[in-house]
Amino acid sequence: MIIQADGYQFDFTDAVDVFVFDEKDKSKPTYHGLPMKGVDIVAVFERQYVFVEIKDYDDICLYDESKNACEEERKRKHDHFKWLKNYLKYKFRDTFLFRYAEQKTEFPIHYICLLSFDNALNAIMNKNLVIELPVGLASCRWKQEIATSCHVVNLEKWNQNFPGWPAIKIGG
Amino acid sequence: MLEKIKFERFTAFEKLEVLFSPGINIFIGENGTGKTHILKSIYAACDIVKSKENFANKINNIFYPSEKQIGRLVKRSGVSSKGFVEISRKIDGERRATLRLSLSNHTTKVDKAIVTGATKYWREAPIDAAYIPVKDMMANAPGFRSLYDEREIHFEEIYVDIIRKAFLPLLKGPPDRSRRQLLETLQEAMDGKVVIKNEEFFLRSKGGELEFTLLAEGFRKLGLLWLLIQNGTLLNGSALFWDEPETNLNPKLMKTIVGILLELQRQGVQIFIATHDYIVLKEFDLQSLKTDNILFHSLYRGGKSGDVLVSTTENYLNINPNVIDDTFGNIVDREIEKAMGGLGK
Numbered sequence: 001m002i003i004q005a006d007g008y009q010f011d012f013t014d015a016v017d018v019f020v021f022d023e024k025d026k027s028k029p030t031y032h033g034l035p036m037k038g039v040d041i042v043a044v045f046e047r048q049y050v051f052v053e054i055k056d057y058d059d060i061c062l063y064d065e066s067k068n069a070c071e072e073e074r075k076r077k078h079d080h081f082k083w084l085k086n087y088l089k090y091k092f093r094d095t096f097l098f099r100y101a102e103q104k105t106e107f108p109i110h111y112i113c114l115l116s117f118d119n120a121l122n123a124i125m126n127k128n129l130v131i132e133l134p135v136g137l138a139s140c141r142w143k144q145e146i147a148t149s150c151h152v153v154n155l156e157k158w159n160q161n162f163p164g165w166p167a168i169k170i171g172g
Numbered sequence: 173m174l175e176k177i178k179f180e181r182f183t184a185f186e187k188l189e190v191l192f193s194p195g196i197n198i199f200i201g202e203n204g205t206g207k208t209h210i211l212k213s214i215y216a217a218c219d220i221v222k223s224k225e226n227f228a229n230k231i232n233n234i235f236y237p238s239e240k241q242i243g244r245l246v247k248r249s250g251v252s253s254k255g256f257v258e259i260s261r262k263i264d265g266e267r268r269a270t271l272r273l274s275l276s277n278h279t280t281k282v283d284k285a286i287v288t289g290a291t292k293y294w295r296e297a298p299i300d301a302a303y304i305p306v307k308d309m310m311a312n313a314p315g316f317r318s319l320y321d322e323r324e325i326h327f328e329e330i331y332v333d334i335i336r337k338a339f340l341p342l343l344k345g346p347p348d349r350s351r352r353q354l355l356e357t358l359q360e361a362m363d364g365k366v367v368i369k370n371e372e373f374f375l376r377s378k379g380g381e382l383e384f385t386l387l388a389e390g391f392r393k394l395g396l397l398w399l400l401i402q403n404g405t406l407l408n409g410s411a412l413f414w415d416e417p418e419t420n421l422n423p424k425l426m427k428t429i430v431g432i433l434l435e436l437q438r439q440g441v442q443i444f445i446a447t448h449d450y451i452v453l454k455e456f457d458l459q460s461l462k463t464d465n466i467l468f469h470s471l472y473r474g475g476k477s478g479d480v481l482v483s484t485t486e487n488y489l490n491i492n493p494n495v496i497d498d499t500f501g502n503i504v505d506r507e508i509e510k511a512m513g514g515l516g517k
Contacts, residue, residue, distance in 0.1 A: 110511070110512055118497050119497045119498070120450045120496075120500040122504065123503060123504060126507070148511065151504070151508050151512075153504060157505070161509075162516030162517070164517050
């Protein structure tokens with residue numbers, strides 16, 4: 001099933017359904033219409049859900065808070081990195097809430113963020129998201145996970161790891 | 173300024189040519205792709221200018237092949253073969269000089285190896301060079317120089333060379349402002365300055381003097397860099413070779429180290445680094461200015477024969493192959509495999 005979102009095209013070859021989650025078109029059955037954040041794509045499989053969020057940046061260094069030239073710069077980049085992490089986190093959580101109200105959170109949910117960072121920086125973002133989403137049964141009081149797994153990848157890694165869901169960049 | 177190096181059937185290399193940046197050259201690659209051999213070869217060519225040693229002899233002492241049979245530096249092929257290493261340098265911004273060491277795998281004695289090129293001109297044009305090896309030697313300095321000079325001990329000469337450089341007395345006259353700033357940055361990072369007493373190094377801080385044997389190895393490295401800047405070894409026109417600067421250094425300190433290396437480059441020091449570390453690469457990417465001269469050299473095995481090849485780029489993001497980032501990528505792959513199994517395959 002082919003779908004386009006945020007400058008990328010995906011082919012979820014084995015999906016039961018796939019749609020743009022934050023649909024703006026009122027005529028479509030998947031119209032979102034609520035003041036909530038939403039991931040770009042939801043792919044539905046037989047016994048799994050996959051949420052996909054895409055963020056393509058020109059200036060990757062803007063988000064690398066780990067090492068910088070001066071304190072002011074460090075803070076600025078820290079703010080960017082934190083902003084992006086929160087952006088990805090709250091998009092997932094709002095999407096989960098929406099899907100919960102739809103009674104469509106019965107299967108494990110995998111969250112995949114497609115970013116343009118290198119693998120190392122993606123790994124740092126991934127670690128932060130796993131902790132903060134959070135992934136798995138994070139509390140001893142929880143009986144259900146909100147996210148079963150979370151992965152931050154670039155396009156190359158996406159295609160290496162998900163050959164059944166080939167992705168390409170489209171347009172400018 | 174060192175311009176390029178060429179190898180043919182020498183140590184790890186079948187045939188390789190690397191063009192250098194006049195500023196900073198960063199070598200990455202898996203173990204066994206010859207990063208250290210490149211650094212050692214160039215350093216040997218630089219060091220003979222001051223030491224007046226024969227190039228073949230210097231190479232032999234630095235590589236230290238078994239029983240010091242220099243012919244063992246020829247790449248192993250199972251048959252008789254000859255090899256060479258050739259280094260080119262631009263002198264006074266105009267003239268080029270080339271130094272070549274040729275040898276065969278049957279060459280057992282150093283004096284049978286052939287050194288050609290503009291050898292006289294090469295030796296007459298001054299260049300200072302320092303090679304910081306992976307293993308720290310600062311704590312072992314007392315008596316090491318005399319031991320090395322008097323006895324046959326199984327140490328590559330780079331280890332005694334760096335101790336000799338660290339012991340050099342101060343240059344005449346006060347250091348200029350930029351050098352003072354670098355020294356102050358290092359003093360701040362290691363919380364003191366280095367003093368030498370009876371061939372022993374100490375870190376002098378407000379709390380007193382701490383001998384290097386009791387000092388963290390990372391701080392010893394900072395101390396060594398401090399000494400090389402302080403005694404004027406690293407001045408305009410000199411060359412610094414640093415093999416794996418990340419060894420024993422907390423990643424937090426790499427910001428300071430890379431900042432200093434960039435500043436040294438701006439002051440005219442040509443720098444050669446071999447690294448396995450993401451933080452080192454990324455620090456250069458983040459801290460460098462457009463006016464800085466940095467080349468990333470990625471060494472890898474390619475082609476049908478699996479020879480060592482090089483891919484050079486100015487841009488961090490274009491390093492390809494990037495064995496360091498690929499390692500992180502491999503972790504990403506395994507995490508996905510573990511959490512998602514066959515989904516999307």
